[in-house]
Amino acid sequence: xxxxxxxxxxxxxxxxxxxxxxxxxxxxxxxxxxxxxxxxxxxxxxxxxxxxxxxxxxxxxxxxxxxxxxxxxxxxxxxxxxxxxxxxxxxxxxxxxxxxxxxxxxxxxxxxxxxxxxxxxxxxxxxxxxxxxxxxxxxxxxxxxxxxxxxxxxxxxxxxxxxxxxxxxxxxxxxxxxxxxxxxxxxxxxxxx
Amino acid sequence: xxxxxxxxxxxxxxxxxxxxxxxxxxxxxxxxxxxxxxxxxxxxxxxxxxxxxxxxxxxxxxxxxxxxxxxxxxxxxxxxxxxxxxxxxxxxxxxxxxxxxxxxxxxxxxxxxxxxxxxxxxxxxxxxxxxxxxxxxxxxxxxxxxxxxxxxxxxxxxxxxxxxxxxxxxxxxxxxxxxxxxxxxxxxxxxxxxxxxxxxxxxxxxxxxxxxxxxxxxxxxxxxxxxxxxxxxxxxxxxxxxxxxxxxxxxxxxxxxxxxxxxxxxxxxxxxxxxxxxxxxxxxxxxxxxxxxxxxxxxxxxxxxxxxxxxxxxxx
Numbered sequence: 001x002x003x004x005x006x007x008x009x010x011x012x013x014x015x016x017x018x019x020x021x022x023x024x025x026x027x028x029x030x031x032x033x034x035x036x037x038x039x040x041x042x043x044x045x046x047x048x049x050x051x052x053x054x055x056x057x058x059x060x061x062x063x064x065x066x067x068x069x070x071x072x073x074x075x076x077x078x079x080x081x082x083x084x085x086x087x088x089x090x091x092x093x094x095x096x097x098x099x100x101x102x103x104x105x106x107x108x109x110x111x112x113x114x115x116x117x118x119x120x121x122x123x124x125x126x127x128x129x130x131x132x133x134x135x136x137x138x139x140x141x142x143x144x145x146x147x148x149x150x151x152x153x154x155x156x157x158x159x160x161x162x163x164x165x166x167x168x169x170x171x172x173x174x175x176x177x178x179x180x181x182x183x184x185x186x187x188x189x190x191x192x193x
Numbered sequence: 194x195x196x197x198x199x200x201x202x203x204x205x206x207x208x209x210x211x212x213x214x215x216x217x218x219x220x221x222x223x224x225x226x227x228x229x230x231x232x233x234x235x236x237x238x239x240x241x242x243x244x245x246x247x248x249x250x251x252x253x254x255x256x257x258x259x260x261x262x263x264x265x266x267x268x269x270x271x272x273x274x275x276x277x278x279x280x281x282x283x284x285x286x287x288x289x290x291x292x293x294x295x296x297x298x299x300x301x302x303x304x305x306x307x308x309x310x311x312x313x314x315x316x317x318x319x320x321x322x323x324x325x326x327x328x329x330x331x332x333x334x335x336x337x338x339x340x341x342x343x344x345x346x347x348x349x350x351x352x353x354x355x356x357x358x359x360x361x362x363x364x365x366x367x368x369x370x371x372x373x374x375x376x377x378x379x380x381x382x383x384x385x386x387x388x389x390x391x392x393x394x395x396x397x398x399x400x401x402x403x404x405x406x407x408x409x410x411x412x413x414x415x416x417x418x419x420x421x422x423x424x425x426x427x428x429x430x431x432x433x434x435x436x437x438x439x440x441x442x443x444x445x446x447x448x449x450x451x452x453x454x455x456x457x458x459x460x461x462x463x464x465x466x467x468x469x470x471x472x473x474x475x476x477x478x479x480x481x482x483x484x485x486x487x488x489x490x491x492x493x494x495x496x497x498x499x500x501x502x503x504x505x506x507x508x509x
């Protein structure tokens with residue numbers, strides 16, 4: 001996979017090629033942030049719009065900061081999160097949309113966060129993802145598509161090659177297994193049943 | 194820690210998800226890059242012309258976007274049916290929802306014709322609806338198992354291995370047995386059998402969705418592939434033939450509806466994924482020029498354990 005340094009070099013030589021290369025490297029990352037933030041309130045089309053707004057903003061940002069050679073992930077993540085929060089507010093007019101960018105913590109998306117609490121929370125989420133992965137396929141993918149990406153079981157069925165009903169059943173059973181795994185790892189959850 | 198917090202995506206999780214569980218296909222990436230570039234170009238153009246123009250050209254979602262989305266969804270639906278039906282061969286699941294959606298119009302059209310035919314010809318009372326319902330629904334199940342390779346006779350002494358790209362982009366290998374079933378020497382014979390059980394529309398839907406492809410068109414959903422010299426079935430599919438489900442009820446009741454179609458309902462228990470689930474399939478059987486054929490098969494969960502009695506799409 002291409003490094004940020006290589007991306008910077010390509011962008012200097014050919015901005016167009018650089019933008020394309022940057023998109024290829026980070027589109028999955030941005031998609032995960034946008035889809036997670038908009039789950040439950042937006043459609044997949046909204047997620048697409050959010051992602052493309054994010055990259056348009058990233059390209060503009062890089063145009064105005066030529067010569068920078070720092071890490072890109074933090075910047076891209078921050079822009080993605082801000083864009084997703086903006087979409088979330090727009091798409092959830094009747095629900096509680098009080099989302100503070102500050103409370104969401106921009107540093108949370110920066111890889112060099114120094115806040116202990118954020119680090120603990122991040123470690124906990126990593127542990128949760130490890131537990132999900134330990135479910136094995138296709139159950140781990142089903143849980144991930146459902147809970148992280150916010151997909152409906154019918155969409156998941158298309159991705160994993162199962163029927164909608166089979167996905168629902170596997171989801172139900174995987175939740176139970178995951179609850180035990182989380183409990184075994186010392187992670188307690190409210191509302192996860 | 195709340196559930197929302199547990200599954201919240203921060204930078205590290207987003208990074209891992211994009212690498213370990215990517216969801217964007219190449220075609221999606223191309224489309225999304227084109228959208229991003231269009232938005233970026235429009236903005237750049239506006240900035241360059243800022244001194245000359247007073248208005249701002251805004252990015253507008255192309256009108257064709259929705260059409261493209263619908264078209265893409267249609268493609269996905271077809272792919273999904275393939276995926277769903279592929280699962281039949283492993284789990285014995287029947288294609289309830291997809292089939293229902295695909296044949297609604299046809300059923301109505303056929304219904305009108307049948308109504309007239311029934312009125313003009315034989316009275317419904319003279320037809321043994323119970324016998325027709327039993328025979329066709331028994332055949333339906335056998336036919337599905339055959340079409341999905343679970344009950345076909347194969348040569349287990351020779352395994353053909355194929356390398357296929359999975360949906361995640363990884364290369365995987367799949368093993369296949371050559372089919373040596375005397376009932377169906379060729380794949381076309383199986384297709385013919387399908388049309389003896391289903392009407393034209395349902396038969397086409399079932400066959401389109403049965404995870405069978407030509408050797409050169411194989412992908413990760415393919416469980417049967419055909420060549421000029423015979424056809425092959427996935428070994429895993431064949432090796433699950435000990436877990437075939439059966440109808441729970443031997444006594445079958447067929448009843449005529451107001452259109453002269455035979456309606457019958459049968460149930461079976463899932464033997465693979467969840468042995469405690471009972472499914473009920475409602476069949477609509479119509480009279481065609483070739484005889485009675487199944488025109489619709491709608492499946493629903495009948496017995497659901499209390500602990501699992503929820504729709505995650507709604508309850509989550």
